[in-house]
Amino acid sequence: MLGFNEFLAEDIPSTEEVINESEYQGRKVTLNKPFRTPGEKKKFAVYVKNSAGKVVVVRFGDPNMEIKRDDPKRRAAFRSRHSCDTAKDKTTPRYWSCYQWRGGAKVES
Secondary structure, eight states, X not given: OOOHHHHHHHHSOOHHHHHHEEEETTEEEEBTOOEEOTTSSSSEEEEEEOTTSOEEEEEESOTTSOOOTTSHHXXXXXXXXXXXXXXXXXXXXXXXXXXXXXXXXXXXX
């Protein structure tokens, strides 16, 4: 016989599964994980859920520019210029550009 906690643990899906995977135009996608977009007008894209609960793609970044965030002065200038301390809405390109320019970030290919 299962105890109360074991019973609840079996029926409730983990929050990672619910938050990280969703469906966009009929295919499964990972949410909130930026990826490169070769051949597109923007350098990166990310799938996010908007306030209505729909999965949308947010594209950001200039494909012709290099990210040089390892230089502390450049990182500070970028974050100041784009007001990164107030970027809170995940459905905006500004949020994700600032996310890529955070300290210790790694851009995956």
